[in-house]
Each structure stands twice: as structure tokens, then as C-alpha cells.
Amino acid sequence: MSEVANLAEAIADRESMEYDVVIVGGGPAGLSAAIRLKHLAAQRGNEISVCVLEKGSEVGAHILSGAVMDPRALSELIPDWQEKGAPLNVEVTEDRFLFLTETAARAVPNWALPDNFKNHGNYVVSLANVARWLAQQAEALGVEIFPGFAAAEILYHADGSVKGVATGDLGIGKDGQPTGSFQRGMELHAKYTLFCEGARGHLGRVLSDRFSLRNGADPQVYGIGIKEMWEIEPSKHRQGLVMHTAGWPLDRGTYGGSFLYHADDNQVVVGFVVGLGYTNPYLSPFEEFQRYKTHPEIRKFLEGGKRVSYGARAMTAGGLLSLPKLVFPGGALVGDEAGFLNASRIKGSHAAIKTGMLAAEAASDALQAGRHNDELSAYPEAFKTSWLYAELHRARNFKQWMSKGLYLGTMMVGIEQKLLGGKVPWTLHHRHWDYEMLKPASQCKKIEYPKPDGRLSFDRLSSVFISNTNHEENQPAHLTLKDPLIPVNVNWQTYAGPESRYCPAGVYEFVQNDDGNESLVINAQNCVHCKTCDIKDPTQNIVWVTPEGGGGPNYSNM
Template identity: 50%
Template sequence: MLKKITRFLFSREKIQYDVLIVGAGPAGLSAAIRIKELDPNKSVVVIEKSGTLGGHILSGNCFQPTAMNELFPNWEKMENKPPLDTPVSEDHFHILWNEKLSFQIPHMFYPSTIRNHGNYVISLGDLCVWMGEQAQALGVDIFTSTSGARVIFDEKDRVIGVATGDMGIGKNGEKKSNYQEGIDIVANQTILCEGARGSITERVIEKYNLRKDCEPQSYGIGLKEVWEVPPEDFKAGLVQHTVGWPLCRNTYGGSFLYHKNTNQIHLGLVVGLDYENPNLSPYQEFQNLKKHPKISRYLKNGTCISYGARVLNEGGYFSIPKLTFPGGMLAGCSAGFLNVMKIKGSHNAMKSGMLAAETICAKQNVEPGQELVEYEDAVKSSWIYDELYRSRNFKGSFKYNIYSGLFYGAFDGFISKGREPWNIKSHVKESESYLTKDKAPQIKYEKPDGKLTFDLLDNLARSGTNHEHDQPAHLKVIKEAGPKESLNLYDGPEQRFCPAKVYEFIDTKEGKKLQINAQNCLHCKTCDIKMPKDYVRWTVPEAGGGPNYSGM
């Protein structure tokens, strides 16, 4: 009896909804909108750890409007139109041989699966702001600056909601003067839409062993800058992709360069995190990319206005986990619906959110903790699964080098069209893919010029990232010997793979010591994936912290 009374007296504030959605990205907002369209009486809440809608959204983005056409069939005629204002006008693909030479693949040799006619160059962050407004107009509650700290389970070990993080906790665990306790948001169904490597999603996948029948997920890191350029260096709707230099031939990756209206160029480099050389710095490779004539000709008279980074899923069809669990579902990049062949995932994310919504609304009564297995059936019957199945072998075909991948991509696009009777799997655990430092080639990176290429910390300021300094560490060192082993075996690759200079080895009287600059964190999740010996676990910091992207 005493235990029950104590729990009651000190219980947290609790609010009840029919549906809780974690993450205000394209999947989560599509789910919220679709639920309200189908059943206006259902109560729906979306929680988002960023301080503003779109504040943590980073994507290319060359947007395929398939799902948008389904969710908003008349979007082109709406008075308040979505920010899809830059249709693709040109579509180019180059192989960069070295720092000067390149080869443009003729358009007639593009497989239909990667052509961008009918797509739009957009800011996914701006689209999420617009979608958030549509959701709120339908009666959806959206709580920004609200992080999901842990999952709430009932007595039968079913998910019944999420506990949000406390605010105002000092770095030593003490309550500060601005302390504000989190709340328990309970719901009949919880849809996890956190994006790639979501912290709550990973715990749920682990608890319910949702990956037991699939390959482990694989990841890349995407680094992005937005530039403003003069009109003479700009062509609205131009889309350019490259593979090859500056990455070596056995490192998976490539670049994108998109001309978006208002004289903006969205430029990025994706590097597969299964790379071998611990001396490689994805950030420095990105800076090198800009020196190539195919890139620099557009930027040389421009100004960089934004910078950021985020991991993305690359496992595709083979890495899709079980999509349901007692009390909830996975949608969007939480499930891994990115199509690496198309270099697109937003349309799949939106569609999965819509299917989750339709599954919930098709039930007369959804009980708390109920597992809606019909959702997985719906996804498998949709164009999401068909699209991912047809491109299932694309990433695996790059396991030898980029040329094997390009050759297979052409074979797949023009001959087999995804119907080949074999599978190519190539998963390598990213944190175990390193060569030891005695076998790894050295890489020398030039100093930045401050005009085209930038020092990392100078560029980091363009991300708007900020955290409360006096709070518990959100980057948890879970293996005390990890930093020393990383330094001894691989020369500390964490000081190079992090795109925000969070990890530094500094000289002390006792030798080199790891310093974690958590306030720099971009929430990209690279360290949660690529850290040698997996000695760091990424957890959510105080809500509202992190990057403050605008137009990314």
C-alpha cells in the first residue's frame, strides 16, 4: 500500500491522447494530417525536440511529389500552397575522376528510376513548417521543445506512451531554479517518426527484437551547405549529382548540387559510414569537393549561409525491421525507407505516415497497447515496398568499388529493372570497419581559404547549434577504456568523423585525454554509429537544444 501511495503522491503530470507521434518530420506530420482527415474526433499530438518546426530537419532535397499528390490532391490550387516552387529544369550526373577531370553521363543512359523530371528542388525544413501549419489547422497539437526521454510501458510490457525530458537539471544532477518536470504523454498508439537512428526508436527495436528477421541497418553521413549566389551563376531547377572524387574508389558516397529559387544552391556530400580509413574526415572531404570545377564554378562568387549534417539510412529493403510492436509503429526513416538508388526518401516517409494513420482509423476501437499488424501488411502492399525491392541490390553492388556499383546500376535500370532473382547484401558494422592505424593510408587536408572552404568551427556557427551548458552530458561514455583503445588502435577517428568537433584528444601531463564538447553537437548521430568499440551512446539533451536550421 505504501508503495502505491508514494507513486501517486510523486507521479508526474499525465496527458492522454488517442495517438502520439514522436517527431515532426514528413512521416509524423503526414500521419497527423491523415488521421484528422479521416477522423476529426481523434486526439493527436506530435512532439518535436527542436525549438521550432523544421529546426532539426536537414535533407537534400530533390522532392518526388507522389505522396504529396495523395495527401493533398489539389495542392497546386491551394491558396496557401506548399513550398514546392522550383521544378527540376535540368538533370545532370557526373563521374569526377580527380580534382579537375570529370565525365558527364549522357541523359539517354539515365535509368528511369533516377530521372528527376517532375520533381522539385525544395527545403524539406520549409515543407515541414508548412505541413505543421496544416496539421494545426486540423486540430493537431504540436509541442516543440519537447523531447521524448523514455518509453512508458504498462504492466504487460506494452508501449502506452512517452515520458518527456525534464528541464532545468544541472550537470551534476541537481535541480536548478528553472527546473520543470517533464510530463507523461500516454496514448492508445505511438507512432515513432524520429528519423534515422532515433534514440527512442532504437530502444524499442532492441526491446522487441524488431530486427531479428532483417539485416542490420547501414548508414551514411550527409553534410550540407546552402549558398547564396549571384544570378549569373544560378539556374533555377538545375540538379547535379556526382560520384567519385574526392572519395577513394572503395568508399561509398556522392554529392548533390541543387539550384533552388531565390538564387540559392543546396550542396551536399554523402559518405557511407562503412569506410575503412580512420584518417578520413567526411567534413574535410566535403570541403575538398567544392574545389572541383564542376562545383566551384557555381560557388566562386557566392556566400555560404548555412551548414549542417545528419546521418541517413542506406540499408534499404534488406534492413527494414518489423514495423509494429505492442502499442505502436515505426514510420519514415525510423523504419529505414530511404531509397538509396533514387537518393530520395521523403515521399516514402510521407506515404508510410499516411498508411499508419489509415490503419489506426480503420479500427473501430484501438485499445492501449494493441499491436496493429495490419500496418505492416499495408506497407508491404504499397508502392513503398515495390520501390525498395526493385532497388534492393544497388547499395550492395558498390561493395567492391564505385565502378561495380555504376555498372550494376545501369544493368538494373535498363535490363533487370529490379527483377533479378538474386540478392546482394554487403552489411559491415560501421564501428568495426576500420583499418588499424599502422595499415591506414595518411590523408593530408589543406587549410581552408575562408571563401570557398571553411574551418569546421567557423562553419559550425552557420548551423545555429546551441545547448544549455549546465545540463547532464547527453553523450554517454559507456565503456571507460573506449577512448584509449580508439586512440591506440585507430588514432582517434572520432576527432575526424564528427562534423561538429565534439570529440577532441587534448594533451595533458598524463598523455592525450578525450574532451567532449557536447555544446557543439548537431544531433547527427554519427558517433552513435561509427564510434570504435561503441563506447558512446547518444541520448537526448535538454529539449530545444541542438541546431537551428532554417531552409535546410
């Protein structure tokens, strides 16, 4: 039989594996669900098969967060986490909140800070390392974890319920044809499939459309978080200091702010969040972050230090009112896949762990009762009676107020959270998706950003280099266009090509052709999987799909 015939036969058939529960995503949500499933099975004397698919080259490779972690949910999942060596080593010792102007900073007295900005009892962590530790706990319980395998397709039963997922084929060339290294993807079938891909999950979008999960929910809104890890001079290091800022370099009408957390070993994590509902297409979140680091109050920590890593990731910010329906026949959305992050606290890991536990408990009870492929209605019901629901309900208006401007938003959040403890009779709603918010470039002021100095501020390509991003060169681009004419005919002509600015990795580049016209070049190999383009593209013409498993960034201590 010829090589071509062998490839044709391989493409026709996929091998399959059967599990009780398949989990898509090896982050805190997915791993916590796996651990809880195994704990419950052991308590009940049952056997349960669980596998976790992780598209990164290893667990933690694609995990990016601030992060200050509230250990409440972890203590419920693994009460003896300290004895088991969880990498929560730096307890918060001090909170600072600053309002910045271009040259000055004004600190908010600690007594005036709402509880959402107080971090006593929380820990400065590398969430990537927390995920790696959770993976060790899961594997010790018998969970099968498959890193480097991206879930690329949802499988369905004849009745429409979710049957499982299929991993992507390997060895497909740029032309879409199998190469000599072709390997067919694997089907993983399950009684229940939990989707824990993080913010703007590719499969989550498919499920949302198929099962109309967003009916009745507010539009989800997002922010892009850009982060660097620095090694700073020991004399400037304040282990356990947690600092947040608002104001400069963003204008009063643009939602955003910064974080600067002092970890151990003279390291600080510094980052910037910009709400993706901004209106000026000339705004560049990446360049705003670079400007922020030059502020006197920030540069005093970083000057003389060394930048060692970089990354970016979109985060959900809509809160309680933007949550979709969580369940559908055969599966559920968990963690930031659904949007459980508490934007007022800039924290989502505790919510991911808690919802992972709640979904696992619902699936375990269903399996115990002999059910499968139905809706796990016990999961959203348990969420509504949980402490997490109460926390998100108190903060339900945060992003809506902050979207009305820095000063009004700050005042109203202070009234709601500090004076009234979140117990207010009113509820504000999100009315628009982020991609609807851009104004035509002709209505906006162009923003001139300073050139990077190579000491505090940097360019995109040198930043991507230290994110350890890599994609197999000969593969189809995972950043796809519904209509290849729209980037020039609409985005360039109307919005001055915003994709070249909102992308923090230099993926999108408008170049001038010999005829003087513009064309869009997509440097997919630079992609750090932040999902910003999938969210902010004003025509929703860009669709992010899964590249080959193992591709993308490789974050070590982020």
C-alpha cells in the same frame, strides 16, 4: 517546506495527458501521420486526439535533407497541396550526373541514366520549410504540436505494451541535480504511439532492443550527409538544375557522392554523402566535402558566392532488406526511423509521408474497432502491397553493389536498373554494421587534408556557427560513454581517434595532458544531432541521448 523538499516532491510526480495517438517527431513522417489520422476521423465522423512532440525549438529546426522531393505521396495526402501553398516552387528542369577525377569531369548522357537519377516531375525544396507547412496543415485540423519538448523515455503498461512517452526534465545541472529552474517532464499516454524520430532515433534503438525488432533483418547501414546553402552570382544560377557526382575526392572503394541543386532566389544547396561503412579511420567526411567544393566543375558555381548555412545528418541506406519489424504492442516505427529512404534515388521524404499515412490508417482502423495497445499488423501488410514496397524492392541491391567499389557498383546498378528495370532474380545482403568496418590505423594510409581557404572550404567551428546550434550550457552531456577509458585505450591507440574526424561539428577532440598522454574532450554544445558518433564509434561506446528540448541546430531554410 524547503526548496530542496519542493524539488524532491516535483521529481517524484509527473503530470500526464491522455491522447488517442502520440507521435514522436515533427518531420514529414510524423506530421503526415497526424494529418491522415485527422482526415480519416473527419470522414468517419469521429473525434480523435493527436499530439506531436518535436525536440527542435520549432518544427523544421532539426530537418535537414538535400532535397529533391517526389510529390507522389504528398499528392495522396493533400491532393490540393499546390492551391494550399505548399513550398514546392522549383520544379526540376535538368539532370546532370558527373564522374569526377581530381581535375576533370565526365558527364553521363541523359539517355544512359537509370530512372533513379531522373527527376522530371520532382521539386527542389527546403524540407525544413515543407515540414513547417505540414505543421500548419496539421494544426488547422486540430493536431496539438509541442515543439521544444524531447521525448526522452518510453512508458510501458504492466503487460509490456507501450503506454506512451515522457518528455525530458528541464533545469537539470551538469552534476545531474535539479537547479532552481527545474521543471519535471510530462507523461503523454496514448492508445498507440508512433515513433518518427528520423535516422538512428534514440527511442527507436530502445524499442528495437526491447522487442527484438531487428531479428531476421540485415544490419542497417548509414551515410552521413553534409550540406551547405549558398547564395551565388545570378549569372551562374540555373534554377531547377539538379546535379549529382561520384568519384573524386573519395577513392574507388569508398561509397559516396555529391549533390548540387539550384533552388530559387540565386540559391544552391550543395552537399556530400559518405557511406559510414568506410574502412580508413583517417577519413574525414567533413574534409572530403570541403575538398569536393574546390573541384573546377563545382567551384565554377560557388566562386564569388556566399555560404549562408550549414548542417549535417545521418541517413539510412540499407533499404528494403534492412527494415526491422515495424510494429510492436502499442506502437510502430515510421519513416526514416525504420529506414525507408531509397538510397538509389537519394530520396526519403516521399517514403516518410507514405509510411506515415499507412501507419495512421492502421491506427485509425484499430481505434474504430475499439482496439488499443496491440500490434498494428495492418501497417506492414499495407506497406507490402504499396507502390513504395515495389520501389524499394527494385532498388534492394543498390547499396550492396556500390559498396563493392565505384566502377563495379556503377556497372551492376546500371545493368539492374537501366537494362533490367530492377527485375532481377538475385538479392544481395548486408553482412556488417558500419561500426565493424574500420581497420586499425596501422593498416591504413594517413590522409592529409588541405587547410580551409575561407572562401570555398571552411573549418568545423565556423560551420557549426552558421547552423545556429545552441544547447543550454548547464545540463548533463547528451553524448554519453559507457566506459570513459575506451576512447583513449582503444579508439586512440588502435584507430587514431576516429571520432575527431567522423564528427562534422568538432564535438570530439583529443588533447594532450601535462603528462604527455591523450584525453578525450567532448564539446557537446557543438552537436548538430547528426547521430554519426552513435553509428560509427568502433566499440559502440558512445550513446546519444536526448538533451533538453529545444537544443541543437536551428535550420531556417535547409
